[in-house]
Amino acid sequence: MTTLTLSGYISENKVSHFLSEMLPLILLTSSTAVFGYYFAVVKLNKILPWKKHMFLRGLVDFAMVLAVTSILMSFMHSMYDSGNLFSRMMAFKEQNLPIEGMFALPLVENILFIVAIETIELVSEKNELELNLERVEKTQLQTKYSALKNQLDNHFLFNNLSVLSSLIYEDIEKSDQFIQEFAKVYRYVLTISEEMLVPVEQELEFIDAYLFLLKIRFEEGFQVKNDLDESLFAQSIPPLSLQVLIENAIKHNRISKKSPLQIHIYEENNNIVVANNYQPRDTPETASTHTGLKNLEEKYKLISDKIPLFGIQGDQYIAELPLINQ
Incomplete structure (x- = not known):
């Protein structure tokens, strides 16, 4: 007008x-x-x-x-x-x-x-x-703090130092390897604490060291099968994602020679799947804050439209981590 x-x-x-x-x-x-x-x-x-x-x-x-x-x-x-x-x-x-x-x-x-x-x-x-961006920076700080806390807490240190103490008297070569893998775990946590995504290959190298410590600790009660193909190595996932899922399985399931915890890592529909036999503890090994899986979901929300999935399927607990092409 x-x-x-x-x-x-x-x-x-x-x-x-x-x-x-x-x-x-x-x-x-x-x-x-x-x-x-x-x-x-x-x-x-x-x-x-x-x-x-x-x-x-x-x-x-x-x-x-x-x-x-x-x-x-x-x-x-x-x-x-x-x-x-x-x-x-x-x-x-x-x-x-x-x-x-x-x-x-x-x-x-x-x-x-x-x-x-x-x-x-x-x-x-x-x-x-x-x-x-502010949320990403905040999450990075939380990831760094949580990762260091998870790896450096008294419980983790006590268990691995106890294992190392026993190994020194039983097997010098294995105790030396244990120290080297133990150092790899800490070095990885410190070097990737600022990253939002890491290549699958890099994450698997860390997981190999982490799993070595767990296998020494739990012996025949802990079994892992990794069927990931090298073709996936160039794709990415949030750092420490696999460690969170494995740690979650250990916290909430029985582990013994008679009832071994069996973890299977494989790819399906462009997801990394971490599956374990579901045999819940009567009492968790450590008090759960229920934040590990939630933090993973939050990381994916900030960097992708894909979301991880977790849940019980039959006699297994299944976790799916979407692969991300950078």
Whole structure:
């Protein structure tokens, strides 16, 4: 309305009369256009993001504006031709103004609508990215702290130092290897504590050292079968993911020579699957905080649209870690 008045297409003395008659229609069409543009922009940001499809996205936005404007222009043209209240108030003949100019005004206004909405969405997306960055940094710190705590807590140290103490008197060569693998575990935790993703190959090298310590400790009560193929080594997972799942299995299942804990690691549907026979303890080895699996889920939410899955299937507990292509 302001544009039409300033451009001379509606006389100032007719504005109040025009508003009283046409305001509901103006509000309805404008609000419908704005909401339509908003939902279209939100949808297009997912299907055709500006960063990946800038040229095509620009064409789609312009085509959308032309389509909406054409509909509005056709509506205005029909009203003008029908000689109704709207057209009678335009006063084109009195002012000798071109009708085409009036039809061009909605195009300008619709362009302004879409530019405003795209700007708002851009600012919103930027704020969301900054918020996610803060969450990532916070999670990295939590991961570092949790990893160090899990590996360096008194319980872990006591168990492994006790094993080492026994080995020194029984097998010098094995005790030396135990120390080397023990050092690998700590070195890995310290070097990857700032990473959000690591190659599968790197994670498996760490797990081999970690499993060596567990096999020495539990002997025949702990059995692991790794069927992961080398073709998966270049893909990635969050660091310490496999360690969390193995530790979770140890905490919640019985481990003995008569009832060995059997862990099977393999790939299925582009997921790393860690399965163990389900034989729950009457009392967990250590008090569970129920945060390990939740932390894994949170890591995946921050870096991927894939999520890990955990649950009991028959007589097994199954955990699935989606592989991520960096």
